Amino acid sequence: MALVTISAASAQEVGQWVLGGREEQISEPPDNARPHCRWSGETRDQGARYSMSCTSPVSQQTVVTSGHVAWHFDARLDRLLPGQLLEGKGVVDNTSTASIGPSASCTLAWNTAGFTRGEVVIAGKAGSCSGKLTVPRPGMRSDGSLITQNRLYQIMEFSNGAKVTRALVYDWRTTPVTPQGSAPTEPKPDTSSPGSDAVAPADFSGRWVVGTEDPALTEVTCVIHQDGNRVYVEGRMVYNRTEVLWEARGTIRGREMDTDLVYTKPYPAWGNAGDGKWVMTLSEDGQTLRGWYRNRLGQTGESHYVRSR
Numbered sequence: 001m002a003l004v005t006i007s008a009a010s011a012q013e014v015g016q017w018v019l020g021g022r023e024e025q026i027s028e029p030p031d032n033a034r035p036h037c038r039w040s041g042e043t044r045d046q047g048a049r050y051s052m053s054c055t056s057p058v059s060q061q062t063v064v065t066s067g068h069v070a071w072h073f074d075a076r077l078d079r080l081l082p083g084q085l086l087e088g089k090g091v092v093d094n095t096s097t098a099s100i101g102p103s104a105s106c107t108l109a110w111n112t113a114g115f116t117r118g119e120v121v122i123a124g125k126a127g128s129c130s131g132k133l134t135v136p137r138p139g140m141r142s143d144g145s146l147i148t149q150n151r152l153y154q155i156m157e158f159s160n161g162a163k164v165t166r167a168l169v170y171d172w173r174t175t176p177v178t179p180q181g182s183a184p185t186e187p188k189p190d191t192s193s194p195g196s197d198a199v200a201p202a203d204f205s206g207r208w209v210v211g212t213e214d215p216a217l218t219e220v221t222c223v224i225h226q227d228g229n230r231v232y233v234e235g236r237m238v239y240n241r242t243e244v245l246w247e248a249r250g251t252i253r254g255r256e257m258d259t260d261l262v263y264t265k266p267y268p269a270w271g272n273a274g275d276g277k278w279v280m281t282l283s284e285d286g287q288t289l290r291g292w293y294r295n296r297l298g299q300t301g302e303s304h305y306v307r308s309r
Contacts, residue, residue, distance in 0.1 A: 017080040017135065017150065017170035025165040029054065042232075043166035046071045046205045047225030048156055049234060050164040067094045067104045067121075068223040068234060069156040070206045077152070077168060082137040088116065089130040091207050091308070092156060093223055095236070096123040102160040105129065109153040110136070120159075126207055126308060138172050148172040201229045201252035202282045208289060208305040216240050222305065224257075231257055233278075239267050248278050255282040261293065273297050280305070 026041035028034070029052060039052035051066040074087040090106035101123030108116045110133055118129025138146040152168040205226040222235035233248040244267050250259030261278040263270065273296050280291035280303060289305040 015138075015172055015174035016082070018173045019078045019168055020149075020171040021169040023151075023167040023169060025163070025167075026050070027161065027163045041164045043154070043164055044225050044227040044232070045077065045154075045166070045168065046227060047223070047232075048154065048164045048166060049223075049225070050156065050158075050162060052162055062097075063100055064095075064097045065102055065158050065160060065162050066096055067092060067156060067158070068207075068225070069093075069106050069154075070223060070225060071108075071154055072203070072205065076200075080135045080170065082135055084135040086133045086135055087130070088133070089128060090116070090118065090154070090156075091126065091128045092118075092121050093126045093207050093221070094121045094123050096158070098124045102158040102162070104156065104158050107153070107155040107157065108133070109155065111150055111153075146172065201226075202255040203286060204231060204252060204257055204280075204282055204289075207308040209308050210303075210305045221308070226252065229253065231259065233259060233261075242267055246274075250278075255284075256280070257282070257289075257291075278303065 022045070024043045026043075029037040029039060033054060036057055037052055037054040041050040042048065047068065047070045049066075049068045051064070053062060053064045055062040070091045072089045072091070075084070080086065088108045090108065092104050092106045094101070094104040096102055096104070103123065104121045106116070106118055106129040107114050108129070108131060115133045116129040116131035119127035121127035138148055140146055148171060150170050152170065154166045154168070155163065157163040203226065204224045206224060208222050208224065210220040216239060218238045220237040222233055225232045225234075229252045231248075231250055231252050235246040235248070237244050243265065244263065245265035246261055246263045248259035248261040250257060257280045259278045261276055263272065263274045266272065266274055276293060276295040278291070278293045280289040282289055287307045289303070291303050292300055293303050294300045
């Protein structure tokens with residue numbers, strides 16, 4: 001029976017996983033369906049979106065596969081320590097065609113090992129997945145060498161096979177133990193530099209909803225995707241039984257989000273007059289957004305959202 005031994009050098013080293021790169025995969029329709037489909041997707045460290053619209057050449061029926069996922073983690077992802085317990089959660093908003101659109105789900109995985117459990121979300125609904133990962137040390141090949149690169153996968157997948165994946169690529173960085181034989185200690189993340197926990201922007205990411213007493217305005221929701229201090233927002237509402245879509249891009253400073261808002265599918269009578277500024281402040285408990293908007297005509301109003309459960 002062969003024995004796998006650890007070299008003296010590797011036995012005297014401790015280390016950490018350092019984020020070294022990112023990879024993205026956006027699925028495309030089958031070759032025979034491409035002439036009848038339009039699709040797009042985007043991933044960020046804390047969220048992703050996907051949209052595919054296909055029209056049957058026979059029935060002329062259009063089915064939309066679309067959704068957003070927002071990722072939440074209880075620790076920074078730039079450095080992970082062996083033995084660290086990392087908790088992750090995904091919130092999926094399945095905006096596919098109601099009744100006939102595909103279901104959606106989310107998954108977090110370390111290499112090929114998924115560590116989340118969650119709901120299968122039907123079209124028009126929202127759900128979540130969550131789980132915990134005990135960050136491992138490097139694995140070992142049969143020749144005794146360490147496997148020094150691993151990936152944390154963030155996946156949103158639809159029942160029709162459409163998928164959007166972001167991989168955070170981690171490299172193993174070692175620190176030799178001092179020769180005096182002192183007990184090794186795992187390195188700790190640097191919290192003194194800009195971008196560390198002490199100065200990091202607040203967490204705005206996730207799905208938000210707003211209640212309204214206006215009978216003409218319903219189903220007001222938005223999904224915030226955050227990547228550091230940068231933010232991308234996708235919003236939807238129904239006004240006078242007409243779907244209205246908008247998006248906003250901007251930055252976060254502390255608990256304030258400053259964005260430029262554009263209606264990608266405006267109410268017909270508005271045109272682009274509704275485009276403008278949208279500024280929101282996050283409450284200290286992270287559950288409420290309050291602020292204001294100003295459109296191109298100079299009209300202003302209050303804005304109030306709460307985090308979706």
